Amino acid sequence: MSYSPLIRQLIDALRILPGVGQKSAQRMAMQMLERDRSGGLRLSSALQAAMDGVGHCKNCRTLTENELCPQCADPDRDDTLLCVVESPMDVFAVDQTGFRGRYFVLKGHLSPLDGLGPEAIGIPELLERIESGAFTEVIVATNPTVEGEATSHYIAQILAPRGITISRIAHGVPLGGELDLVDNGTLTHAFAGRKPIAL
Amino acid sequence: MSYSPLIRQLIDALRILPGVGQKSAQRMAMQMLERDRSGGLRLSSALQAAMDGVGHCKNCRTLTENELCPQCADPDRDDTLLCVVESPMDVFAVDQTGFRGRYFVLKGHLSPLDGLGPEAIGIPELLERIESGAFTEVIVATNPTVEGEATSHYIAQILAPRGITISRIAHGVPLGGELDLVDNGTLTHAFAGRKPIAL
Structure with a gap:
């Protein structure tokens, strides 16, 4: 007291x-x-x-107080690219990289143990968004966690019959680190995903 | 954006x-x-x-929305003990130890370089509080920093002629630590302040 x-x-x-x-x-x-x-x-x-x-953008479902968020309202973006993320904060992070396509925000990731199936995280709305748009590529930028990977895999599977390119952000060693501090799984991915050095 | x-x-x-x-x-x-x-x-x-x-307690100057803070309003405290601290958060910390005397909260510590002299930190109000009370001991619990020590020394000096016991909280090794992690100054104080072991 x-x-x-x-x-x-x-x-x-x-x-x-x-x-x-x-x-x-x-x-x-x-x-x-x-x-x-x-x-x-x-x-x-x-x-x-x-x-x-603050409510949700009717297009991409990120948080905004307007009908459309700044990204959806921007007329100068590439309407053929759609980036799928898990949360509104990820929109900000991806936008910082210079990505200038459109977004769709899931409600987190698939988590069957918590009862979160495709409907709960908004997969039907994602399909609607893709059908109403003119996207040629869907970039799945869910988190690099087990659940994020499973969600990404699920999205790739249901989109496969539609003839759209489905891509996943690259896994590999983060910039600025030291190799011996990188975990085994990441390093395995970095080797599997190696690329020829362009000269 | x-x-x-x-x-x-x-x-x-x-x-x-x-x-x-x-x-x-x-x-x-x-x-x-x-x-x-x-x-x-x-x-x-x-x-x-x-x-x-929220304003300040008119007695001890800690933060409260009432005229008197819970500590000053409590009739069951020892009116002969006054603990002087640097901030309202310190009142809470000292109270947690089980101390049940009265408090006086300075506005920080003396800092001549920042233009903070005795008036700025509320020494005149402290003297007033002591004169209007029946304190027999003033415990100076300012922070164990250079400025806190200087403030404590200054308070001891100006209170010396009043025939009140002025004490300072003990410096020494904190409980639960390891000796080799304790800094030199603290260890020196702990040796200088050693006490016979009561059996």
């Missing part, structure tokens, strides 16, 4: 943030109360506005 | 939290938007309520 109620409520509420435990929540609350009340108020209204206003 | 405006504002606003960079802010925003909107709204109102409502 050391903090007064309003402060305790704030500390408890901050703990919903991922990676924030009791100590960090205390430090965050104290820092805002002591040094940055206007920042705290700004955060409060940004939260309110986002929680109330 | 990957996120829509409301999401971008939320991510920017989250970055005022200590220890939260661009990536963590993105993850926090996405996590709340995708999985915990009610938590996000609760955080929004807790922030609003705390930023608007």
Whole structure:
């Protein structure tokens, strides 16, 4: 019973943030109360506005407060390329690479043990999106995890009869690392996926 | 231009939290938007309520929304013991140890280079608090840093003529660590402050 109620409520509420435990929540609350009340108020209204206003893009299903997200609304993108990802954050990551096609955001990955089948993650909507578009290539950029691979494999299978190129982002050694720190599975993939050196 | 405006504002606003960079802010925003909107709204109102409502205890100057903080309002505490700390979070930490005296919260520590002298950190208010109370011992629990030590020394000096016991929390090896990982200064203090083993 050391903090007064309003402060305790704030500390408890901050703990919903991922990676924030009791100590960090205390430090965050104290820092805002002591040094940055206007920042705290700004955060409060940004939260309110986002929680109330943000929905899903009707095209690609990423998070946005408009009918179409910035990527779908952009007229200068390649309408023949569709990138399939697991979450809205992945759209941002892929966009940072300079990719300028279209996106489709699944609701995570297939996970039969958790009862998440094709319908739950939005495969029917993906098929609809592909049918209504003019895509010649679908790039599957699900996570390089067991579930992400299974999801990617499933998508490739159901799209196979449609005569569209289905590709998967490359597996291999990440840039900037050291070979002896790379795990065995990744290194096996890197060898299997080797390419001639272009001179 | 990957996120829509409301999401971008939320991510920017989250970055005022200590220890939260661009990536963590993105993850926090996405996590709340995708999985915990009610938590996000609760955080929004807790922030609003705390930023608007929380002021300082008129006695000890810790953060509270009432006139007196829970520690000052508690009638069952020892009115002869005063613990001086640098910040409201320290009140919580000291209270966890089972200390049941009174508190006084400075505004940080003396830092002449930053222009923070005795007035800036609230030494006059500390003297007032001591004069209006019946304290027989003042425990200085400022941080064990160079500035905290200097502040502690300064407080001891100005309180010396008043015939009150002034004590400083002990320096020594922290519990649960290994001796060879303890820094030299701490170990020197631990030797200088050694005590006979009570049997």
